[in-house]
Amino acid sequence: MPLTKEALLDMYRRMLTIRHFEEGLTEFSRQGLVPGTGHVSIGEEAVAVGSCSALGDKDYIISTHRAHGHLLARGADINVILAEVLGKATGCTGGKGGSMHLSDFSRQILGTNGIVGAGINIAGGVALAIKMRKTGQVCLGFFGDGAANRGTFHEGLNLAALWKVPTVFVCTNNQYGLSMPQCKACANLDISARANSYGMPGYRVDGTDVMAVYEAVKSAVDRARKGEGPSLIEAVSYRLRGHSMRMDQVPGGSDYRPKGEVEDWAAEKDPIRIFRQKLTELGYLNDEAAEQINAECKKIFDAAADFALNSPEPEPETAFTWIYAQERVK
Ligand SMILES: Cc1ncc(C[n+]2csc(CCOP(=O)(O)OP(=O)(O)O)c2C)c(N)n1
Numbered sequence: 001m002p003l004t005k006e007a008l009l010d011m012y013r014r015m016l017t018i019r020h021f022e023e024g025l026t027e028f029s030r031q032g033l034v035p036g037t038g039h040v041s042i043g044e045e046a047v048a049v050g051s052c053s054a055l056g057d058k059d060y061i062i063s064t065h066r067a068h069g070h071l072l073a074r075g076a077d078i079n080v081i082l083a084e085v086l087g088k089a090t091g092c093t094g095g096k097g098g099s100m101h102l103s104d105f106s107r108q109i110l111g112t113n114g115i116v117g118a119g120i121n122i123a124g125g126v127a128l129a130i131k132m133r134k135t136g137q138v139c140l141g142f143f144g145d146g147a148a149n150r151g152t153f154h155e156g157l158n159l160a161a162l163w164k165v166p167t168v169f170v171c172t173n174n175q176y177g178l179s180m181p182q183c184k185a186c187a188n189l190d191i192s193a194r195a196n197s198y199g200m201p202g203y204r205v206d207g208t209d210v211m212a213v214y215e216a217v218k219s220a221v222d223r224a225r226k227g228e229g230p231s232l233i234e235a236v237s238y239r240l241r242g243h244s245m246r247m248d249q250v251p252g253g254s255d256y257r258p259k260g261e262v263e264d265w266a267a268e269k270d271p272i273r274i275f276r277q278k279l280t281e282l283g284y285l286n287d288e289a290a291e292q293i294n295a296e297c298k299k300i301f302d303a304a305a306d307f308a309l310n311s312p313e314p315e316p317e318t319a320f321t322w323i324y325a326q327e328r329v330k
Pocket residue numbers: 065066114115116117143144145146147148174176177178243
């Protein structure tokens with residue numbers, strides 16, 4: 001079924017909310033307000049929103065170190081997420097986890113972590129539990145092109161296909177694993193082609209086109225829900241910022257990219273600009289409405305910033321809570 005005008009505009013709103021969140025966060029990081037570091041996904045919003053829009057309410061996601069966009073696309077509470085990234089007591093883990101340890105169980109977001117490639121197997125494990133419990137859910141696992149070169153990718157995809165569990169593997173190929181360009185890490189740049197080796201379908205989509213991502217992920221979700229097993233989606237995109245907010249603040253921290261590459265992608269393949277153009281062509285958006293939506297999304301971020309900045313720091317005595325299980329699972 002084609003997406004309605006309302007659904008498409010909602011997707012546009014989510015992409016803009018992610019953009020405001022991460023631009024605002026980058027500014028907070030420059031001001032020294034973000035403990036540790038964090039990884040923004042500016043330029044990759046279409047992958048997050050296209051993928052999450054294809055899920056049902058009860059489906060799960062697992063994400064990575066570059067997760068803010070995935071959480072916001074899935075409808076996590078923006079106040080709680082920003083508070084967590086700023087290390088505040090009102091964050092989802094009371095400020096203990098920061099940018100790389102986010103979750104919102106009320107939105108079926110089971111967690112993110114900084115171990116590259118680890119989420120692939122967690123997603124497979126969740127899907128195995130779904131299959132055993134026969135609940136009809138799907139688990140979508142996000143990971144990057146760098147993660148696709150780890151052993152966990154091979155192990156996770158092989159077992160998921162063998163056991164026909166309802167997973168959708170979404171690889172955001174942003175063409176870099178930290179400072180390593182994909183062309184220096186892979187002889188075959190087509191990650192989706194690997195799906196064939198594991199006995200599952202693989203699709204390569206333009207990750208700057210939110211509707212293309214949606215279509216590919218939707219068909220993979222439908223297939224998984226029917227009990228036909230996992231699929232691999234490779235969404236080709238580009239990160240328009242450095243690997244981490246910290247790296248962008250260090251002189252020479254972006255020297256691994258050819259001069260002009262970021263600017264060229266920003267000029268031609270910014271997913272938000274592309275979607276705005278598409279919505280305008282469809283007659284769903286004009287300049288005035290676009291400005292209004294932009295202002296609304298900025299307001300959502302500003303309110304979250306207000307909440308997070310004014311939230312208390314965690315109490316020192318909470319440092320040792322939640323480390324060990326409080327009681328044995330019977
Ligand atoms: C197992 C492991 N190896 C190395 C690292 C260091 N590291 C953090 S992010 C990253 C790059 C990951 O690249 P990719 O999977 O493409 O994700 P992206 O950062 O591009 O979103 C690396 C090497 C890590 N966190 N975990």
